[in-house]
Amino acid sequence: MKVNPVTIFIIVCFVYPLLKGFLFKFSSYDLKRDWEGVVNSVAFIVAIFIGIRYSKKLFSMENINKLYSFLPANIYSFVEKKPMVLYFVLIPILVYLIYIIIRTLFNFINRLIFYRLFDGIDRMISNKSSIVKRLLGAIVQIPRSICYVITVLFVLNILSMVNLNKNLNGYLQSSEVYGYLCKQVILPVTSSNLAKKLPSIIDNSFKxxxxxxxxxxxxxxxxxxxxxxxxxxxxxxxxxxxxxxxxxxxxxxxxxxxxxxxxxxxxxxxxxxxxxxxxxxxxxxxxxxxxxxxxxxxxxxxxxxxxxxxxxxxxxxxxxxxxxxxxxxxxxxxxxxxxxxxxxxxxxxxxxxxxxxxxxxxxxxxxxxxxxxxxxxxxxxxxxxxxxxxxx
CATH class of the missing domain: 3.10.620 (C8orf32 fold)
Structure with a gap:
């Protein structure tokens, strides 16, 4: 059976944090440090969700007519002919600004609630066996695993859209794991009605x-x-x-x-x-x-x-x-x-x-x-x- 590298990569991204948490066991100090990274990842993913979903509406050709009516006509023509500029210039800027706002809010909640919770858990399991600490160490890494996978899915989806590599597109197309997760997580964000209906009705069925x-x-x-x-x-x-x-x-x-x-x-x-x-x-x-x-x-x-x-x-x-x-x-x-x-x-x-x-x-x-x-x-x-x- 031929192994799909995209599927393997997605699985590794999910398993790696769990394995790391199991090996190093649970500790309040390490979890606080890791959790800050998780919060930043979550903030980034939420920013991508909001940024991509609403920037498509903001930068629709109808709104571009309103927003950029004061600019030279060649700017309008350039965006119309090369719409991918929205993904690589305008949308990343919007996503970054949203990310800064969300990260600041999340970190405030983090210090107010979660750090105290982690200290309490650490005291509760201080006398527990090593295997309990290892299992708990793996469990608390689940949010990070999910964040890793979602981030990878977004990156792969963008690479697929740009179609930089024919072989990569073939691997993405044949990866059932990537296809399923994209339909459940990425597509409802990158496009609304189209995402809900097209993935189930179009494939390489034109020969x-x-x-x-x-x-x-x-x-x-x-x-x-x-x-x-x-x-x-x-x-x-x-x-x-x-x-x-x-x-x-x-x-x-x-x-x-x-x-x-x-x-x-x-x-x-x-x-x-x-x-x-x-x-x-x-x-x-x-x-x-x-x-x-x-x-x-x-x-x-x-x-x-x-x-x-x-x-x-x-x-x-x-x-x-x-x-x-x-x-x-x-x-x-x-x-x-x-x-x-x-x-x-x-x-x-x-x-x-x-x-x-x-x-x-x-x-x-x-x-x-x-x-x-x-x-x-x-x-x-x-x-x-x-x-x-x-x-x-």
Missing amino acids: IVYKQKDTISVPDSNDSSNSVDNGKTIVYYNGVTLDEGVASDSQIDNFAKNLVLNEVGTESKARKIYEWIGNNISYDYNKANLVLNNDYDVKSGAIYTFNTRKGICFDYSCLYVAMARANNMKVRLVTGQGFNGVSWVSHAWNQVYIPESGKWINVDTTFAKGGNYFNKAMFSMDHKDAKIIGEW
């Missing part, structure tokens, strides 16, 4: 297969370089060709036209289609598991998704193409990678052209269950390596 001269090859799931049209290669997306995937019928066409009948303007129509798909198509967990295990004996595409009201990211995107085309809207199908809060995974979404503004806007109907992903500001925060595989 591309090339067939050439009776040979089939499955590329790396993290490789978005999928343009291989040389006339001799057939590209299959989750078991179907692109043309098969976006194929429509009269039922879809009529429904799509009636859906936007009262909408005025291309953007309003595009949003109506986005909202309908996002609200009415359910994620197909069984199909996702089959594709994850390279089982392509599945049905995919717009017609199947519309009839069954379920699908995975490629199906959502195909249906959006079909419904947009029914209304004579220019639309694209895009493949790349999406950040599901744990790691970057293969993903598919759309772009639709708004002639009134002369712009292509991003649309992700799969992510719609976790928030507004219609022309979302800073779309590149959780989407990258975009590659247009079809335009109509």
Whole structure:
């Protein structure tokens, strides 16, 4: 069985303080010194929770318009094109300021309550056996172990988001311990509705297969370089060709036209289609598991998704193409990678052209269950390596 280094590292971070506490036994003097470190760690973690959660709202593109309206336009443009600057400049500053305030408050409570409690415990167990002191020494280190693990999770999550190392992203993606803890601890902080809904509905369930001269090859799931049209290669997306995937019928066409009948303007129509798909198509967990295990004996595409009201990211995107085309809207199908809060995974979404503004806007109907992903500001925060595989 292959050992996942990320899983091992998380376990070691949790066990190390417990082992240290067991070996050195309980003492009031040592515990006070250790507890100060625990309090600082807790203050830091709380600061991260508050800082990341509320800085995302503070530095949303809507608020940036208000906060930085007095700055040159190039500042706005820079932040819009490079949203990660929020993580490495603005958010750390905010987190540090919150940390100083919380640490000061915690240390006051620490000296007022906990130091006296530790002295009392020390007197109570002074005549106890060595094993009791060792066990107690390990027990009081549990808060520090938890702090270590949470801190490591935050660091790994940020590294995953930045995607500095392909191998690391693979280890994070395959670590069940990291994935579970991220979903329980980190994701509810880094994003709200998206965190609660996306982690359970998106994984590497979008697969591309090339067939050439009776040979089939499955590329790396993290490789978005999928343009291989040389006339001799057939590209299959989750078991179907692109043309098969976006194929429509009269039922879809009529429904799509009636859906936007009262909408005025291309953007309003595009949003109506986005909202309908996002609200009415359910994620197909069984199909996702089959594709994850390279089982392509599945049905995919717009017609199947519309009839069954379920699908995975490629199906959502195909249906959006079909419904947009029914209304004579220019639309694209895009493949790349999406950040599901744990790691970057293969993903598919759309772009639709708004002639009134002369712009292509991003649309992700799969992510719609976790928030507004219609022309979302800073779309590149959780989407990258975009590659247009079809335009109509």
